[in-house]
Amino acid sequence: MYSRIAMSLLALVLTASWSLAQSSGNHQNGERIFKQHCVGCHGTSGDGLGPDIKELIVPPANFQAPKSRTKTDMELYLAIKQGVLFSPMHGWADRLSDQEIREVLRYIRSLAPFNPLG
Numbered sequence: 164m165y166s167r168i169a170m171s172l173l174a175l176v177l178t179a180s181w182s183l184a185q186s187s188g189n190h191q192n193g194e195r196i197f198k199q200h201c202v203g204c205h206g207t208s209g210d211g212l213g214p215d216i217k218e219l220i221v222p223p224a225n226f227q228a229p230k231s232r233t234k235t236d237m238e239l240y241l242a243i244k245q246g247v248l249f250s251p252m253h254g255w256a257d258r259l260s261d262q263e264i265r266e267v268l269r270y271i272r273s274l275a276p277f278n279p280l281g
């Protein structure tokens with residue numbers, strides 16, 4: 164009996180903290196992070212044409228292209244957190260918190276919304 168109450172309380176707390184994480188994202192913060200760390204490669208509009216790309220062997224992702232827009236938030240989230248293998252895109256887990264990664268991801272998606280049809 165008590166354990167059932169405890170379980171539903173736990174579920175409630177988990178749902179509440181998840182939706183808090185979803186809504187507390189600060190759009191301006193995402194923009195600030197993007198301009199500080201990502202714009203040099205990915206460009207202001209996320210088209211992959213930033214000013215620092217001349218020496219890169221692998222060009223940065225163009226977030227506007229179907230290749231990126233068809234990817235889920237989770238795929239992009241993991242690319243930011245862990246990096247992309249064999250590319251100059253290293254993981255940011257040591258520099259950005261989970262919250263910051265989510266904020267910068269939300270900013271990217273505001274520049275180039277998810278579009279499963281490409």
Ligand code: HEC
Nearest residue numbers: 200201204221222223224230231239242247250251252267
């Ligand atoms: C040194 C240049 C560079 C910087 C700085 C950089 N990226 Fe990247 N990024 C890349 C490259 C190169 C790729 C891989 C492109 C590929 O796989 O074809 C990539 C891929 C990605 C992807 C995956 C896109 C996809 O369609 O799979 C995401 C998301 C991403 N970067 C976000 C970021 C964010 C957010 C930042 C800043 C915190 C950042 N990048 C900083 C070069 C960079």
